[in-house]
Amino acid sequence: MKYASIKKEDLNIWLEYLSGRARLYAPRKKENLFVFRPVKDISEIALKYIPTILPPKKYYFPQKEKLFKFKIRPFKTAKAIKEFEDFILFAVHTCDIAGIQCLDVIFRESPEDPNYLNRKEKMIIIGIECLEYCDKHANCTSMGNHVPRGGYDLMLVDIGEKFILHINSEKGEKLIRGLTYIKEANDADMLSLERVREAKKKIFKEELNGSLAKIYETFDRHFASPIWQDVGRRCVACGNCTSVCPTCYCFDTSDEMKLSLNEGMRYRIWNSCQMEDYAKVAGGEDFRKGRDSRQRHRYYRKFKYPVDKFNRYFCTGCGRCTRTCMAEISLIETVNSLLAAESGTPERPSASGVAERGEAK
Amino acid sequence: MKKQFNPERSRGAKPKVAFFDFTDCEGCQLQFANMGQALLEVAGLVDIVNFREIMSEEGQDYEIAFIEGSITTDKDVTRVKKIREKANVLVALGACATIGGVNGIKNRAPLELAKERVYGKKSDTINTINTMPVHKVVKVDYFIHGCPAYIPEIITVIKCLLMGRPYVLPNYAVCTECKMNENVCRYEKDQECLGPVTRAGCNSWCVNNGNRCYGCRGLVDNPAADGQKDILLKYGLKLEEILQHFTLYNDSMGEKYDQAFK
Numbered sequence: 001m002k003y004a005s006i007k008k009e010d011l012n013i014w015l016e017y018l019s020g021r022a023r024l025y026a027p028r029k030k031e032n033l034f035v036f037r038p039v040k041d042i043s044e045i046a047l048k049y050i051p052t053i054l055p056p057k058k059y060y061f062p063q064k065e066k067l068f069k070f071k072i073r074p075f076k077t078a079k080a081i082k083e084f085e086d087f088i089l090f091a092v093h094t095c096d097i098a099g100i101q102c103l104d105v106i107f108r109e110s111p112e113d114p115n116y117l118n119r120k121e122k123m124i125i126i127g128i129e130c131l132e133y134c135d136k137h138a139n140c141t142s143m144g145n146h147v148p149r150g151g152y153d154l155m156l157v158d159i160g161e162k163f164i165l166h167i168n169s170e171k172g173e174k175l176i177r178g179l180t181y182i183k184e185a186n187d188a189d190m191l192s193l194e195r196v197r198e199a200k201k202k203i204f205k206e207e208l209n210g211s212l213a214k215i216y217e218t219f220d221r222h223f224a225s226p227i228w229q230d231v232g233r234r235c236v237a238c239g240n241c242t243s244v245c246p247t248c249y250c251f252d253t254s255d256e257m258k259l260s261l262n263e264g265m266r267y268r269i270w271n272s273c274q275m276e277d278y279a280k281v282a283g284g285e286d287f288r289k290g291r292d293s294r295q296r297h298r299y300y301r302k303f304k305y306p307v308d309k310f311n312r313y314f315c316t317g318c319g320r321c322t323r324t325c326m327a328e329i330s331l332i333e334t335v336n337s338l339l340a341a342e343s344g345t346p347e348r349p350s351a352s353g354v355a356e357r358g359e360a361k
Numbered sequence: 362m363k364k365q366f367n368p369e370r371s372r373g374a375k376p377k378v379a380f381f382d383f384t385d386c387e388g389c390q391l392q393f394a395n396m397g398q399a400l401l402e403v404a405g406l407v408d409i410v411n412f413r414e415i416m417s418e419e420g421q422d423y424e425i426a427f428i429e430g431s432i433t434t435d436k437d438v439t440r441v442k443k444i445r446e447k448a449n450v451l452v453a454l455g456a457c458a459t460i461g462g463v464n465g466i467k468n469r470a471p472l473e474l475a476k477e478r479v480y481g482k483k484s485d486t487i488n489t490i491n492t493m494p495v496h497k498v499v500k501v502d503y504f505i506h507g508c509p510a511y512i513p514e515i516i517t518v519i520k521c522l523l524m525g526r527p528y529v530l531p532n533y534a535v536c537t538e539c540k541m542n543e544n545v546c547r548y549e550k551d552q553e554c555l556g557p558v559t560r561a562g563c564n565s566w567c568v569n570n571g572n573r574c575y576g577c578r579g580l581v582d583n584p585a586a587d588g589q590k591d592i593l594l595k596y597g598l599k600l601e602e603i604l605q606h607f608t609l610y611n612d613s614m615g616e617k618y619d620q621a622f623k
Contacts, residue, residue, distance in 0.1 A: 031545040053543045063541040236557040236585040236592065238536035240546070257520050259402040270541060275533040276583050291585060324540070326548040326557065326592050 003185035004165040010181040022086035050134040055246035082118040095318040099246025127152040137319030139207040159192040219304040232292020234327040239272035241321035247314040379411035379423035383430030389455030431457040445499040456508035460579040461613025508577035531561040539565035558584040
């Protein structure tokens, strides 16, 4: 069975079943935004949501993660902590699944990262496909992440009265096996799925004014562009854009002693290339002085460097960096400005050009 | 040359610690006293010889001095210099000691006027000087920012000084910690906040509890004044109001701040 279906009225029964199988995390409302949280009450789960403040990254690459315990006298270090429980990430957007795929590439690169892999092993991903735009900040279509492209165990698609479930792994199949209310998808279901996908083509249009190949070339040529100075002048280096990015993975480690001053714990804590001291080295030399060069670095880490190294763009199109920026630095606007500079039309595309797509709520 | 504090000593005789308050509310010492379980552990590592809030003895033989409060009189200057001479390690505890704090409001008016406002006819009997953070008068080895100081940070600094290591202050914005705590940004709700330019280290304590950031930890080394002003203006604040926000705690920090924000 590759595709199954579940009636909408049965969804809560299934969710109850899932929460009994493993720790369940799902999006829910927090003030006017959304966050992934452990599910306590199934009715709180939001199936329709704009990308959460932090991506689900916090569950497989936590903000502050215990790495191992150590002791000074007698000197002793322990192996990586790996006692993690099974957990399910429910209703993950396709952009965030792309983020998980990116981090997989990073942390599986030799030497492999045992802490990440130990957690990842326990993780089950149940995605949900977006049928309309979350808001005007997303650029998922240009990045090709507006449709499922693997990386999940199950994928839910709303086809009206039912959800279609795409079964993409054995882990996923185990979560629906033997349940009477989940049936193999019939021909009519598959036809509905096709119709939904057709309808999506009318809604989702490329948000960036050029192909990815063109964007890559543009980045190659516009390292010295004045656009970076403009971005840098507005930036306050708060680091919001990197904290909320599903593909940012920079970290620092810190040893925290107990008050005994003999035992301690090594932690791994998120770090950000936007911070003043990030590229400073001994002797005080700073390789990326100025907020302009640090912002530029962030963009190059999405559209240029990972393409050279892994043949993969590290922007997922989730739009979080734009959404969270109080200085209103917009990824779509910046990339389109570079593209305009490349094709010789220097005027900056207005924000209204972006808004034309409308806000699907 | 001043003799260096020797961390090895803490394994034998306990280092003697004294607390001194200057111009302040003594709230940061209270934070220290409110440390809970950790206070018992700290008491096992150091010998507290002078701490007005928790004991009546006043020992004058100490190696580590915690200074609370800002320097606001000539007498303060003499007193803090004397303490510095005696102590091997000097810690500035709390916003008044580290950045001048709220007391810096005095510096907004000429001294004579400030004196008259507070003491009226008796103003000529009062000695007062411009509010200064402790490091403007003597060398400070450890800074514990905040109004009040944040207990986990106090503990971290104590560990550092007992190990003879420096405590490296975060040089990034409160936003970094706030975002890791997944708070809804106050700007998202059209409410102002000094998080983007204020030095982190408090784990976004105020915003976690529904308040705004007041900048009590001082600004990061290189605050983005232009960007921050743009943001505040965009959210409907006037330049004078912005200045008031910036100077609530930081008025006595001097030129660097004046250039950036005045």
